[in-house]
Amino acid sequence: MKKSFQLNLKSQVKKTIAIMSSKGGVGKSTITALLATHLTKIGKKVGILDADVIGPTMSRLFALKGKMVGQDGLILPLTTPLGIRLISSQLLLDQSDDPIIWRSPLVLDLIRQFYVDVIWGELDYLLIDLPPGTGDVTMTVLESLNVDEIIMVTTPQEIVQDLVSKGIQMAKIIHKPILGLIENYSYFMCDDCHKKHPLFQTSDRQPLWVKYQLPLLAQLPLDAKIPKLIDSGKIETIEIESINQLINTWRH
Ligand SMILES: [Zn+2]
Numbered sequence: 001m002k003k004s005f006q007l008n009l010k011s012q013v014k015k016t017i018a019i020m021s022s023k024g025g026v027g028k029s030t031i032t033a034l035l036a037t038h039l040t041k042i043g044k045k046v047g048i049l050d051a052d053v054i055g056p057t058m059s060r061l062f063a064l065k066g067k068m069v070g071q072d073g074l075i076l077p078l079t080t081p082l083g084i085r086l087i088s089s090q091l092l093l094d095q096s097d098d099p100i101i102w103r104s105p106l107v108l109d110l111i112r113q114f115y116v117d118v119i120w121g122e123l124d125y126l127l128i129d130l131p132p133g134t135g136d137v138t139m140t141v142l143e144s145l146n147v148d149e150i151i152m153v154t155t156p157q158e159i160v161q162d163l164v165s166k167g168i169q170m171a172k173i174i175h176k177p178i179l180g181l182i183e184n185y186s187y188f189m190c191d192d193c194h195k196k197h198p199l200f201q202t203s204d205r206q207p208l209w210v211k212y213q214l215p216l217l218a219q220l221p222l223d224a225k226i227p228k229l230i231d232s233g234k235i236e237t238i239e240i241e242s243i244n245q246l247i248n249t250w251r252h
Pocket residue numbers: 190191192193194195197
């Protein structure tokens with residue numbers, strides 16, 4: 001067990017939730033951002049730590065520009081219009097398309113700084129957007145950042161589920177509780193017949209939440225409106241009923 005990092009005196013976090021998927025491209029960062037916006041709209045104070053240092057997307061999702069600034073030797077996060085406090089390695093770069101090439105020890109050191117040296121203030125929820133995979137960085141974040149619970153993001157595709165299985169097993173090995181699974185791209189709403197159509201061929205395999213006896217927290221559709229709203233910087237206007245239902249079930 002690695003030693004856990006301690007927040008500074010200007011930061012108090014009630015609950016830390018890591019959003020994890022063992023595969024990239026399943027919409028994990030978007031789901032993190034949507035959980036944050038929906039929680040904020042019910043009056044919670046929320047921060048997002050973008051631990052996907054190599055492929056950061058969080059500041060782009062919120063259309064945030066500008067660089068992080070320091071104060072008394074600590075770092076101030078950026079704040080979205082709704083009031084979400086955000087820290088992302090993207091905010092260290094001059095151009096968002098600059099490639100980030102950092103070696104693993106530097107990545108881990110940066111994430112430690114994002115946790116320890118950022119003035120988070122008082123937060124009800126700190127959401128951590130983990131990098132894809134079950135590598136070194138993911139493991140260190142889960143062990144060192146006082147993560148209370150993990151939300152696993154999956155899709156109906158078998159290849160994704162196989163990788164997410166590995167993530168679930170890893171979480172079990174290090175004794176981190178999994179709050180449940182969110183399945184993304186479960187279906188799309190048909191404009192013609194107004195029915196839900198599955199996006200992927202259904203397999204006869206057991207769904208992951210049955211296999212591992214975990215709660216299915218939400219099934220989200222592929223919705224063409226969402227990327228459009230994100231591209232126009234309006235992610236905070238998106239309302240998703242199943243996410244509202246989900247966070248209403250939490251004991252805050
Ligand atoms: Zn149809």
